Amino acid sequence: AKNAGRRTHRFFAPAMEAAVQSRRSLKQDLRNAVDAGEFSLVYQPIIALETNEPVAVEALLRWWRAGRGEIPPSVFIPIVEEMGLIGTLGEWVLREACATAAGWPRAITLGVNLSPLQFRKHGFVLDVVNALRHAGLPANRLDLEVTESALLARDVATRVALHELHDLGIRLSLDDFGTGYSSLQSLRSFPFDKIKIDMSFVRDISMDADSAAIIRAVIRLARDLGMKTAAEGVETRAQRDWLARQGCTEGQGYWFSKPISAAELHTLLAQPRRA
C-alpha cells in the first residue's frame, strides 16, 4: 500500500504542478484584466410572462483573456473573490451597468449580481448610491441580485446594508432560489422584492413532478409574501407556457434571448412594443 501511495504521488505530481502553475498565471492575468480592458458586460432580457415584454435586464460579466479566449464567470469570480479583488471588479460592474442602463430607450430595471463579499466592504451602500448618481439612474431601476450563500453568515452588517439599500428604493432579488441554505429564514430576514427560481428546477418541470410541485409552491409563497417571481433558464415554449399558467410573473432564458451585447440590447429595446 505504501508503494502504491508513492507511485500515485509521483504520477500525480506533474499534473498538480501544472494546475498550480496555471492558477498562478490565471491570477496574474486577472490582476491586469481590468486595466487591460478585458472585462465586459453582456445583457439578458427578463420578460413579463403576461405581456411578453422585457421588464428587466440582467448584466452578466465576461472576461476575454488575452490569448486564451473567454473564461466563464463561474471559473474566474471565485478566484477574484479569493484574491480580494471582487470589491474593485464589482464596483466597475455596477458603474458600467448603471451608465449603460441610463441610456436605454425604455425605463426598465437593471439587474446586477453581487458577491457576498461586497457587503462586507465598508461604505458599500455609498458606492451603490454614487454609481447611481454618477449614471443618473433612479434608484428604483436598480435590482441587486443576491444569492442565499451571501446571507448565510447572516451578519449584522449585511442585514443593515440590505435594509439601507431597500429604503433608498433599490430593489432586491433572491438569486438561485432553492439551491442555498435556509431559504425561508432569508425571506423573513431580508426585504426581497423578487425570488429568482433556479434553473435546475425549471429544467426538470416536464420530467419531474417534484420539481413542478416545488416551483408551484414557490410561486404561491412569493405571491403571498407580496414578491415577484422570475424563472431562470427558460429554454422551451412548453416551460414558458407552464410557468405562465402557474402565475410566475417573469421568465429569463434562451427561449426569450441569450445574453447579448449592449449595442444589440439597445436595438432590441428601441423596437416598438408588440401590444
Ligand code: C2E
Ligand atoms: P446567475 O446570476 O444565475 O446568472 C444566470 C446564468 O444563466 C448566466 O450564466 C446566464 O448566461 C445563464 N443562462 C441564462 N439563460 C439560460 C438558459 O436558458 N439556459 C442555460 N443553461 N443558462 C442560461 P453566466 O453568464 O455564465 O454567469 C454565471 C454566474 O456567474 C451567474 O449566475 C452569477 O452567479 C455569476 N456572475 C455573472 N456576472 C456576475 C457579476 O457581475 N458579479 C458577480 N458577483 N457574479 C456574476
Ligand code: CA
Ligand atoms: Ca443572477
Ligand code: CA
Ligand atoms: Ca441565478
Ligand code: CA
Ligand atoms: Ca448561479
